Amino acid sequence: MLLHINATTPLHSKSKFPFLFSLSFSTTSSSSSSRRAAAASMSYDKQLAAAKKAASVAARLCQKVQKSLLQSDVQSKSDKSPVTVADYGSQAIVSFILEKELASIPSLVAEEDSGDLRKEESRETLHRITELVNDTIAGDGTIDVSPLSDEDVLTAIDNGKSEGGPHGQHWVLDPIDGTKGFLRGDQYAIALALLDEGKVVLGVLACPNLPLTSIAGSNLNSSEDKAGCLFFAEVGAGTYMQSLDGSLPTKVHVSTTENPEEASFFESFEAAHSSHDLSSLIATKLGVKAPPVRIDSQAKYGALSRGDGAIYLRFPRRGYIEKIWDHAAGYIVVAEAGGVVTDAGGKPLDFSKGRYLDLDTGIIVTNEKLMPALLKAVRESIGEKASSL
Numbered sequence: 444m445l446l447h448i449n450a451t452t453p454l455h456s457k458s459k460f461p462f463l464f465s466l467s468f469s470t471t472s473s474s475s476s477s478r479r480a481a482a483a484s485m486s487y488d489k490q491l492a493a494a495k496k497a498a499s500v501a502a503r504l505c506q507k508v509q510k511s512l513l514q515s516d517v518q519s520k521s522d523k524s525p526v527t528v529a530d531y532g533s534q535a536i537v538s539f540i541l542e543k544e545l546a547s548i549p550s551l552v553a554e555e556d557s558g559d560l561r562k563e564e565s566r567e568t569l570h571r572i573t574e575l576v577n578d579t580i581a582g583d584g585t586i587d588v589s590p591l592s593d594e595d596v597l598t599a600i601d602n603g604k605s606e607g608g609p610h611g612q613h614w615v616l617d618p619i620d621g622t623k624g625f626l627r628g629d630q631y632a633i634a635l636a637l638l639d640e641g642k643v644v645l646g647v648l649a650c651p652n653l654p655l656t657s658i659a660g661s662n663l664n665s666s667e668d669k670a671g672c673l674f675f676a677e678v679g680a681g682t683y684m685q686s687l688d689g690s691l692p693t694k695v696h697v698s699t700t701e702n703p704e705e706a707s708f709f710e711s712f713e714a715a716h717s718s719h720d721l722s723s724l725i726a727t728k729l730g731v732k733a734p735p736v737r738i739d740s741q742a743k744y745g746a747l748s749r750g751d752g753a754i755y756l757r758f759p760r761r762g763y764i765e766k767i768w769d770h771a772a773g774y775i776v777v778a779e780a781g782g783v784v785t786d787a788g789g790k791p792l793d794f795s796k797g798r799y800l801d802l803d804t805g806i807i808v809t810n811e812k813l814m815p816a817l818l819k820a821v822r823e824s825i826g827e828k829a830s831s832l
């Protein structure tokens with residue numbers, strides 16, 4: 444179990460408060476304490492500050508686009524998933540700001556590439572992206588740079604071609620996770636994480652449409668609450684949330700409920716991304732009473748990290764291979780808030796294998812107390828489904 448300070452504790456650097464960290468070490472489980480021990484001598488504070496800035500500025504670009512979303516902003520990639528000027532713009536901004544803040548070209552594993560944008564018919568779209576990137580950077584007022592050219596934007600996007608892997612440091616970026624939610628006007632996230640020697644050591648999730656207060660039991664679409672959350676986590680230092688417009692961070696913690704009857708669960712809005720039938724069977728077996736909360740993107744990990752729900756279930760169709768940028772930031776945000784993220788067989792996720800995750804059947808997330816019962820329900824439900832085929 445992690446040391447939970449309280450919900451209004453501002454973030455302090457671990458170097459300034461060694462006392463808090465020795466306390467935190469003494470109360471952790473053995474698997475997380477070895478993770479912490481490995482990272483104890485490392486501080487990623489500088490990278491975390493750069494990541495928070497990059498994700499926040501990218502979120503502003505996305506918010507601008509979502510407001511004035513035009514059908515012509517939507518293109519189709521070869522895999523038919525929608526990709527918008529905001530996906531490209533967000534990737535260019537994050538790549539550019541990381542490079543500027545850290546004074547070196549980052550190794551970046553990111554979802555988008557510039558292939559389609561370099562085609563003659565994309566010339567107008569590219570101009571529009573460059574304009575958006577420059578307007579957003581100028582609007583921020585803290586980034587000292589002359590306007591970027593179309594070529595600068597293409598180069599920044601293409602920095603995301605790294606293959607990642609088990610050695611060295613690699614940034615992992617999903618410039619807009621939940622593009623379908625973004626296009627619908629619903630939830631999406633800018634998800635940025637850092638791998639060091641194959642382990643996720645920090646993560647930032649910007650969720651522009653996620654209410655600052657709990658979404659437990661609420662109808663997200665009719666929520667009048669103020670929205671825009673920035674979750675961030677550094678290995679060994681816990682998870683914090685602040686508003687995207689810059690409030691003081693508060694420490695967050697996953698739900699500690701042991702009772703499945705009190706637990707609600709998150710899953711993809713899109714049934715094509717995760718089997719709603721299987722999750723319903725699992726929830727029934729486990730004794731969950733509440734209906735599923737269906738939202739797009741890694742906003743699910745963010746909401747879970749602050750206890751809005753207790754379980755996240757993800758079961759893609761057979762043969763689908765998960766990408767590391769769809770989970771790296773969300774994983775550490777939940778893990779540092781005291782949660783457990785595994786594949787459907789209970790194995791930890793391995794982010795060291797390159798751009799893809801090699802895992803068994805699906806991804807499940809909950810707290811340490813509920814995990815054994817959840818794993819049992821998952822195993823039985825998958826068995827039942829298989830035998831009924």
Ligand SMILES: Nc1ncnc2c1ncn2[C@@H]1O[C@H](COP(=O)(O)O)[C@@H](OP(=O)(O)O)[C@H]1O
Nearest residue numbers: 619620621622623711715716739740759760763
């Ligand atoms: N058939 C499929 N099964 C599972 N995940 C899929 C999928 N097709 C796309 N995805 C991934 O699901 C992500 C969105 O997850 P969620 O369903 O939780 O909102 C997408 O991220 P992008 O929107 O960044 O492309 C995409 O990578």
Ligand SMILES: [Mg+2]
Nearest residue numbers: 524525554622
């Ligand atoms: Mg995509």
Ligand SMILES: [Mg+2]
Nearest residue numbers: 617620621769
């Ligand atoms: Mg994604």
Ligand SMILES: [Mg+2]
Nearest residue numbers: 554617619620
């Ligand atoms: Mg994406």
